[in-house]
Amino acid sequence: MNKRLQYILLSSVFLSAFGGYAQKQNENIGTEVVNVVKPYTPTISDAFKVKETPSLDDEETTKRETIQYTIFSFPVASTFTPAKGKAAAVEQDPKARLFSNYATLAAGNYGNVNGELFLNHNFEDGNYFGLMLRHLSSQGGIKNVELEDKFSNTGLDLTYGGKSSTMSWAAEGGFQRQAYRWYGINSYFTEGLTSEQADLFYSGIEPKQVYQTLYAGGRVGFNQGAFKEAMLRFTRFSDRFDSAENRVVLKPSFAFPVAGENIGLDVVFDYLNGSFARSYVGATEINYGFANIGVQPSFQLTDGDFSAQLGAAFFYSAATEGGESRFFVYPKINVSYKVVGDIMVAYAGAEGNLKQNAYRDFVQENFFVSPTLAIAPTDQKYDVFVGLKGKLANTIGYNVRASYLTEDNRALFTSNVYDSFSTNPNGYVWANSFNVVYDKLNTLQLFGELKADISKNVQWSGQATVSSFSTDAQAEAWNLPALEMRSAIDVVFTPKWYAGASVFFVGERKDQFRYTDDAAVVQPTFITRDITLKSFIDLNAHVGYKHSDRITFFLRGHNLTNQNYQRWFNYPVQGIQLLLGAHFKFDF
Helix, strand or coil: CHHHHHHHHHHHHHHHHHHHHCCCCCCCCCCCCCCCCCCCCCCHHHCCCCCCCCCCCCHHHHCCCCCCCCCCCCCCCCCCCCCCCCCCCCCCCCCCCCCCEEEEEEEEHHHCEEEEEEEEEECCCCCEEEEEEEEEEECCCCCCCCCCCCEEEEEEEEEEEEECCCEEEEEEEEEEEEEEECCCCCHHHHCCCCHHHHHHHHHCCCCEEEEEEEEEEEEEEECCCCEEEEEEEEEEEEECCCCEEEEEEEEEEEEEEECCEEEEEEEEEEEEEEEECCCCCCCCCEEEEEEEEEEEEEEEEEECCEEEEEEEEEEEEEECCCCCCEEEEEEEEEEEEEEECCCEEEEEEEEEEEECCCHHHHHHHCCCECCCCCCCCEEEEEEEEEEEEEEEECCEEEEEEEEEEEEEEEEEEEECCECCCCCCCCCCCCCCCEEEEEEEEEEEEEEEEEEEEEECCEEEEEEEEEEEEEECCCCCCCCCCCEEEEEEEEEECCCCEEEEEEEEEECCEEEEEEEECCCCCCCCCEEEEEEEECCEEEEEEEEEEECCCCEEEEEEEECCCCCCCEEECCEECCCCEEEEEEEEEECC
């Protein structure tokens, strides 16, 4: 390229020279003076740029002169001593001392006792050990309840784990014992009886039920590689009536880098097997079992204020004790867009799942189910939702959401029937226990929530859920409320005093009371009464005094409106409950 440029320049020079030489040498055009008058208009090219560092290479400027000087040093008398700079002191709140262990004990009316003990120890090698012991019990005494209504709930959890620069792990195990009574006997059974006859009737019922849970498992997480984490848990659940249930859940998670993006893969293995000693009306044993295997791939997209998580879930459910094995596909889509930064974020999505129903899960939701249930998974086909969340102000957050959920084989609690021809002698056959029925359920739901930090020492939250249900085979969506609301506030008055309150509202629910028509010619014939459980408000509050960094005294109140409401049909709750206790923090 340089040679070509040289050739072009040389050619131009030669052409110019030959052009000038081509004029006639003998031609005389004469001499004449021409004066051109033109106003001077300077241009940038007329100026010479002054170099910032001029070249001074002449002999006079480059010659270095030798300079001789003498310093006369003598002391100066002075009393001035400059003060060292010092930062202005900033007043800071003293840091609260943190303790690794605590114990709580409280007692109140109805013979209620609540206790907790948490112990934690960190070893020098980075491992740790944790223990959690909790207990809640009551001696009962609910108004107008004839059977024993006391209960107890005691649990022990143990954890041993560790953490390094590349991974974390933990091994877990525990035991829980829960004792409850089927005390919800309808007054129908003692109508027309004398007090002595009624007492004799109640004395022949043993309402006690005891549940026991034993579990063991662990979890592990990695900071590097495709294998991210895994969870494993085995649960053994049993009761006083020889019911037994075993469940194994394994959930590993992976992440694979593809074209600069991470493709996530969650795997689910959920095995359930159990049995009941007899059915509700007969002596036939009930066995059930399901093995659900699922994979859930997903990937994340982010573009400025827009983000999306796109995926799907594929499940295969194998019935191990008879029944139908099926394959399911569900959406796993979540998108969001920051309309106005964090002030307004719009989001939408569609999700589905195969829910493994279990006897233990039903018990934790309703302690009064009978040990004669039909267990099967729920096909949550899709939950389509859209919403807005963000901030109304720096200290006020909001979330509003509308959703439509379709479920096949949705489990609903309904009161068991009383069959006078049944040969079952146990204490749950007097229409005082609950069964599980399954149906297709469509739910249209509106949800709203507000959270506010009113000040540094005052926090408030409130939420409401409005639901509309439609069923297929069942007459109602049994025991599901159409309206639920809750609100809570926490206040710190001084460094020593604090308080809080919460209120719950649950709307009306539907159930049925079914019993044998002894006058019918054809048996068994049942009479069905539709039941509407009234809505209720439950107000709770607490106040505490921090005596020191270690000791705190508190007073708790539950159901302060003293409503004798029924959470489940025939099951009224305790009235006003007061608990006085102390919280003690300590280190070894």
